[in-house]
Amino acid sequence: MRYESIIFDLDNTLLNFELCERQAILGALEDCAISLDLNGVSETNFLQVFETYNSQYWRQRETFSPIELIEIYYRSTLAQLDIQTDQISNLGESYWHIFNHFAVMEPDVNEVLTVLARSYRLAVITNGFVSAQLPRIQAAGIEHFFEEVVVSEAIGFAKPSPEIFNHALSKLDLTPAQVLYVGDSLNHDYVGATQVRIDFCYYNRKNQNLPSEVKPKFIISELLNLLELFK
Template sequence: MSYEAIIFDLDNTLLNFEMCERQAILGALEDCAVSLDLNEVSETIFLQVFETYNSQYWRQPETFSPSELIEMSYRSTLAQLDIQTDQISNLSQSFWHIFNHFGAMEPDVNEVLTVLALNYRLAVITNGFVSAQLPRMQAARIEHFFEEIVVSEAIGFAKPSPEIFHYTLSRLNLTPAEVLYVGDSLKHDYAGATQVKIDFCYYNRKNQNLPQEVKPKFMISDLLNLLELFN
């Protein structure tokens, strides 16, 4: 392959977002002595309700800070499940601390990055907050692999906006033809990369059927497949 660099998405491509979030949601409850058992609520139900509110509130990241968004999610979840506590602010702080220091990765990430780094320049483009994304990469001990780590908050543009891809290309001093982008999201990663004519490798981690109009350059279900493609 003639690529000079491989650029990765972060969440659910390199880091397992669902596992990190689950650890933070339940870990904060434990830290703040909020017992689901005493309230006869299962972990599964709590997670489902929390994630429903959380996904709703995180559509407003420009309006609220991360801690405020998490606090709103706990407050709404606890109210719906009729769980009484005066620890909501502490729950938010605990969640954010755990989430930012828990580096659960997708399978084989270290091996894949170690091998690819021998022949390719590596970078990351991720939506999110600098205060979360960089510490999580550090917790996973993968930040040293990457020449550039571009976080949407830092530059004011988020995927699928073409600006965040153009910015990263300029930082690498490369053209779209010299880069491959690897990500798990058709909405953010595929749409953004294809807008700027960057070849896209779809990490189809859940083996979903693709819409007929979606045509990534490559598709993998396991990150180790990258080594078969490029080494």
């Protein structure tokens, strides 16, 4: 059956999350006049420590606001690296502003979406905060391509929960057989899509080996490969 719609994951599928995050982490330090060089700390070391606390506290995202979480990341990282500052609250606000208003896209996103939009209804299913994901799509200048953008916070269910996929199908008034889902995460995207019998295209952006039991409908290493699938 010919697909009617192609639905995309957002982070590390359309937007390069790692580069977006790096830009925000280091940009906030610059905004608040905190020099890593003067403190004898490399960017790589700072980012590694920051990511450790990000992973540790992210599960508490339902307890804290996004800016409160970011302040925790910075406070913990700066304390571990023995960097003194009175700019913690400013760091959180600066990070959030940068992260939400500057976007780094994966290669060839505009070309791929432009071509696919001529023949398919396009949409996004993404985990995250509404206050981040929607502005980031706008910052990338790609919001006009999508008929629907479904954000986990808005509906109370996150990937791989089948509810978020069923919500998107309901909004688009489509059946699973009419949809292809494109994403980079086996745990969130592959599991979620296959639970509701949506065909899955794995964007294997880092050319990782797949477990033998994982069998996506398609595998691509570049987004441009999508255009080859639908010639």
